[in-house]
Amino acid sequence: MKDTDSVFKALADPHRRELLDRLYESNGQTLGELCEGLPMARQSVSQHLDVLEAANLIAIEWRGREKLHYVNPVPIHEIYERWIRKHEAQRLAALHEFKTKLERGRK
Amino acid sequence: MKDTDSVFKALADPHRRELLDRLYESNGQTLGELCEGLPMARQSVSQHLDVLEAANLIAIEWRGREKLHYVNPVPIHEIYERWIRKHEAQRLAALHEFKTKLERGRK
DNA sequence: TAGTCATGCAGGTCATAGCCTGCATAATGT
């Protein structure tokens, strides 16, 4: 799967975005910690984390029987660089055109 | 569905991202134009465009029997503002920590 | 060494996403 694609797919699920948010707040949490308060089984959380790992959004480190999860900020930054900023460049122009269209529509 | 959610979901599909890209290159295309070269039926493209519209990423305008599609740059910008930039703030710190972890792993 | 704790692995269910075909409708051109 293309890099960009796996990242967007991974970010598509709100639970996964929440997991990422939690890791940004406190990096290196275990699976057990990440499960706390989430309304689903440990196995489901684990599957979500697998998806995040496959997209390279997090990295895993084992400490004994504990699995630690670390954010990798690179892919999101790359999405921004490669995809969003490209659109940003045209943003003001497009925004202007869009508003003009709306105004035309109002007449 | 939450705003952020519908936007991320809409962006999750590569065909939809390509449609957006095409509209950024040439705004206001008809359904027929957007179908050209895509390896799927018109109806499928139409469904993808519906998803983009539901996420407010594009707006529709009718001209006779033709349906024109216009990019709305706002939601992507908001995703950036609300979600990506928040993470950017911690990016350098996290990146540093991440590298440190990798180096620890290498020992 | 025996128990418990953190996790993996396998499989099954259910809803939904993505795609199609077939037919309907409304605008346009001749």
Add this chain to the structure above:
DNA sequence: ACATTATGCAGGCTATGACCTGCATGACTA
């Protein structure tokens, strides 16, 4: 008026995603 063109709507098929339960494994701990 009629044929053509641009699109919508309905339904069905299939793959996949998100979730679960049940059992297995390997690491700590008493």
